Amino acid sequence: MKEIDIRPIAEADFDAVWRIFQDILAAGDKYPFDDGSREACRAYWYGAGVKTWVAVLNGERLLGMYRVVPNQADRGAHVANASYMVSPAAQGIGVGKLLGRHSLEQARQDGYLAMQFNYVVSTNVAAVVLWKQLGFSVVGTLPKAYRHQKLGYVDVYVMYRLLDDPNNWPL
Secondary structure, eight states: OTTEEEEEOOGGGHHHHHHHHHHHHHHTSSOOOOOOOHHHHHHHHHOTTOEEEEEEETTTEEEEEEEEEESSSGGGTTEEEEEEEEOGGGTTTTHHHHHHHHHHHHHHHTTOSEEEEEEEETTOHHHHHHHHHTTOEEEEEEEEEEEETTTEEEEEEEEEEESSOGGGSOO
């Protein structure tokens, strides 16, 4: 994994991001989006207030990406929310784990106290296992909240983990 760098997204990455976005949405098993347009992709990964990072192999092949935003405004802005996509061709080799670890450290550096995932599809077993390995807990289940392309209605998890001791934080 030494040849994989994680760096901030660049405009030149858009075509590769777009391809991954299309592939993930086409599967219909992880993300709730119906709008897979270039504009929707650009807004999601490059939008105002979005911090996006990409995993790149040997300086040229984009393998995946994540984005971090505040989960809520104002009094909830100390909790980060993150989303991840890994190219289907790069799944199963640890890219998601690298992105996950990087995002936790980046969120800590950016001053977040915790991270929350609002919408983890329960049948996305690889993601659920990974997030648990990285210290997340399922704090809620939304029954039949996702319309899976093949399985119909399935549950969604809300997952959460602290990044720091809240006793160290001023109110």
